[in-house]
Amino acid sequence: xxxxxxxxxxxxxxxxxxxxxxxxxxxxxxxxxxxxxxxxxxxxxxxxxxxxxxxxxxxxxxxxxxxxxxxxxxxxxxxxxxxxxxxxxxxxxxxxxxxxxxxxxxxxxxxxxxxxxxxxxxxxxxxxxxxxxxxxxxxxxxxxxxxxxxxxxxxxxxxxxxxxxxxxxxxxxxxxxxxxxxxxxxxxxxxxxxxxxxxxxxxxxxxxxxxxxxxxxxxxxxxxxxxxxxxxxxxxxxxxxxxxxxxxxxxxxxxxxxxxxxxxxxxxxxxxxxxxxxxxxxxxxxxxxxxxxxxxxxxxxxxxxxxxxxxxxxxxxxxxxxxxxxxxxxxxxx
Amino acid sequence: xxxxxxxxxxxxxxxxxxxxxxxxxxxxxxxxxxxxxxxxxxxxxxxxxxxxxxxxxxxxxxxxxxxxxxxxxxxxxxxxxxxxxxxxxxxxxxxxxxxxxxxxxxxxxxxxxxxxxxxxxxxxxxxxxxxxxxxxxxxxxxxxxxxxxxxxxxxxxxxxxxxxxxxxxxxxxxxxxxxxxxxxxxxxxxxxxxxx
Numbered sequence: 001x002x003x004x005x006x007x008x009x010x011x012x013x014x015x016x017x018x019x020x021x022x023x024x025x026x027x028x029x030x031x032x033x034x035x036x037x038x039x040x041x042x043x044x045x046x047x048x049x050x051x052x053x054x055x056x057x058x059x060x061x062x063x064x065x066x067x068x069x070x071x072x073x074x075x076x077x078x079x080x081x082x083x084x085x086x087x088x089x090x091x092x093x094x095x096x097x098x099x100x101x102x103x104x105x106x107x108x109x110x111x112x113x114x115x116x117x118x119x120x121x122x123x124x125x126x127x128x129x130x131x132x133x134x135x136x137x138x139x140x141x142x143x144x145x146x147x148x149x150x151x152x153x154x155x156x157x158x159x160x161x162x163x164x165x166x167x168x169x170x171x172x173x174x175x176x177x178x179x180x181x182x183x184x185x186x187x188x189x190x191x192x193x194x195x196x197x198x199x200x201x202x203x204x205x206x207x208x209x210x211x212x213x214x215x216x217x218x219x220x221x222x223x224x225x226x227x228x229x230x231x232x233x234x235x236x237x238x239x240x241x242x243x244x245x246x247x248x249x250x251x252x253x254x255x256x257x258x259x260x261x262x263x264x265x266x267x268x269x270x271x272x273x274x275x276x277x278x279x280x281x282x283x284x285x286x287x288x289x290x291x292x293x294x295x296x297x298x299x300x301x302x303x304x305x306x307x308x309x310x311x312x313x314x315x316x317x318x319x320x321x322x323x324x325x326x327x328x329x330x331x332x333x334x
Numbered sequence: 335x336x337x338x339x340x341x342x343x344x345x346x347x348x349x350x351x352x353x354x355x356x357x358x359x360x361x362x363x364x365x366x367x368x369x370x371x372x373x374x375x376x377x378x379x380x381x382x383x384x385x386x387x388x389x390x391x392x393x394x395x396x397x398x399x400x401x402x403x404x405x406x407x408x409x410x411x412x413x414x415x416x417x418x419x420x421x422x423x424x425x426x427x428x429x430x431x432x433x434x435x436x437x438x439x440x441x442x443x444x445x446x447x448x449x450x451x452x453x454x455x456x457x458x459x460x461x462x463x464x465x466x467x468x469x470x471x472x473x474x475x476x477x478x479x480x481x482x483x484x485x486x487x488x489x490x491x492x493x494x495x496x497x498x499x500x501x502x503x504x505x506x507x508x509x510x511x512x513x514x515x516x517x518x519x520x521x522x523x524x525x526x527x528x529x530x
Contacts, residue, residue: 046346046360049510057363058510073510076363083494092494103494183510187346187356211491242499248491259499268496285489288510292489305492307500 027128030144033165034158038062039069043166044198045188046076051181051288063194072199084201093203100205102212103248122263125149125237134159136168137188146264151175152235152312153265154289164190172289172307181289228323229256229271229300235312237262260306260316267306267316274301282318284310293317339369 042063049056057076062069068087075081080095085105092101122128129145139161146156155177159169166188172181231240242259251272258269274296282295293313294303297320304317342359345351351359363369 056510059360076360090494090498092490094490101491101494103491103498105498246495248495251488251491257495261499266496266499268492268499270492270495287489287493290493292492303489303492305489305496 023130024123024128027130027144027146028122030130030142030160030165034144034160034167037165038167040064041164041166042191042194043188044191044194045185047183047185047188049181049183049288061194061198063191063196063199065196070196070199072201074202080203082201082203084199091201093201093205093208095203095208098208100208100210102210122146125153125262126155126264132162136161137185139163139168141168147173147177148175150236151309152237152315153262153308154180156264161188166190174309229258229302229320230323231258231260231269231316231319232321233319234260234316235262238267238312238316241266265306265308267304267308267313269302269304269316269320271300271302271320274299284314286310298322343369 044059044061046057046059049058059072059074059076061072061074064070065087069085070087071083071085073083080093082091082093084091084093087105089105090103092103094101126149127145127147129147131143131145132140134141134143136159140163141159142162144156144158144160146158148155151174155173155175157171157173157179158167160166161168167183167185168188169184170182171179173179234240238260239262240258241261242257244257245254246257248255248270253273256269256271258271260267260269282293284294285292289307290305291308291310291313292303292305293310293316294301295317296302300322302317302320304313306313339359339362342351342355346356346359
């Protein structure tokens with residue numbers, strides 16, 4: 001791995017010169033190691049996901065097939081919900097709704113390549129810090145603090161296994177450092193050559209409704225119309241890193257998908273022709289640490305979602321406007 | 335919930351449960367909501383009490399736990415072994431909290447809606463974190479009616495699509511939100527943005 005050597009060197013330096021708070025550069029190296037471990041290692045773990053409303057116990061299995069990763073996340077709470085991320089698609093099994101949402105996997109898409117990686121630009125929006133000295137699951141951990149400089153983004157507190165860089169515990173925190181959401185592993189095993197059966201869904205989806213994306217380009221006129229929206233103003237540090245017209249499961253019309261990022265947090269904005277079911281007036285929702293905001297502008301439904309405070313998705317969604325000369329017309333009747 | 339199950343959970347949390355028994359326990363948790371909730375409580379309480387400078391305990395938490403302990407609600411079987419003393423140190427309060435879950439567990443997790451943005455101010459420090467850990471703030475006031483199933487499914491679809499452009503940590507958090515038993519979608523009215 002390209003990051004292995006500097007990470008090892010920094011780890012040695014840290015071990016020889018123990019300090020309470022290491023440099024932001026070391027924090028970035030740990031973040032890179034963590035991202036690499038999450039994407040390339042094989043592991044099987046049990047964790048609890050908690051926020052103020054509820055606590056869920058889940059199992060995560062991550063397996064490699066060559067350079068492709070396959071991931072399976074299972075709710076152990078009795079609902080039986082599962083998400084399986086194959087090399088080509090993401091399947092969300094919702095037995096309680098008897099529905100399977102199918103989303104094409106976009107690893108090879110331009111949006112992912114445009115996303116920034118943890119770099120120096122993070123310093124403008126976050127304070128990075130590394131602390132040591134704790135143990136979790138019998139392992140030595142480093143605590144990475146990512147503290148936001150303003151209220152437009154959440155902070156993160158990560159307990160990383162010193163050996164593997166796997167996050168054994170993670171918290172999303174508000175600007176004051178209060179936990180909003182927590183993931184806490186109770187068991188984490190690293191594997192090699194994990195059997196394929198471990199990432200097979202356990203849900204019997206026979207009789208379920210499979211909700212797939214419509215074929216891209218099915219309605220060129222609508223696609224052109226939804227592609228003509230831009231954000232007039234976004235919160236500090238966020239910038240547009242990608243835009244595409246895509247189809248989503250259960251959405252008969254193409255949807256424009258804009259992605260904004262500050263280098264760590266990201267916000268997606270979906271713009272689609274409105275329908276009779278469009279929420280009115282605008283509404284905000286929270287799903288764990290994820291915030292959503294939906295509003296209707298000129299007959300189009302605009303929804304912003306992201307792991308950011310509600311204010312951020314609201315500000316981004318309400319800043320969306322059609323490009324003046326795009327000739328955007330009211331959506332076709334549905 | 336039998337003593338054997340409690341002991342298995344205890345061993346699992348210490349990483350000492352044999353692999354074959356882990357599978358059985360996980361399958362049991364799939365069926366038994368009470369067991370699942372107890373397990374989650376054990377994990378959180380255990381980590382809270384073990385973590386140096388833990389940041390999740392609410393005001394008076396330790397006092398309430400001690401009060402329950404004093405009432406004698408401590409009968410949790412502990413598996414034998416060299417780790418006995420260490421585990422007993424936090425499992426006893428964990429068992430107590432499981433008994434008093436209705437009141438204590440809710441106070442363990444802290445949540446406050448997003449602060450009003452203040453660029454360049456209010457960066458949280460470790461001292462700040464320790465200071466606010468004794469504060470329980472109320473988010474429930476912003477909640478209102480749940481969305482319809484169709485709206486929930488639409489948002490779930492958006493989140494799945496969005497998750498592909500989140501960091502690995504962010505993706506895991508988004509997915510876990512999608513998988514939550516209670517979809518956990520708290521809809522708030524736009525007319526009260528200050529409550530966001």
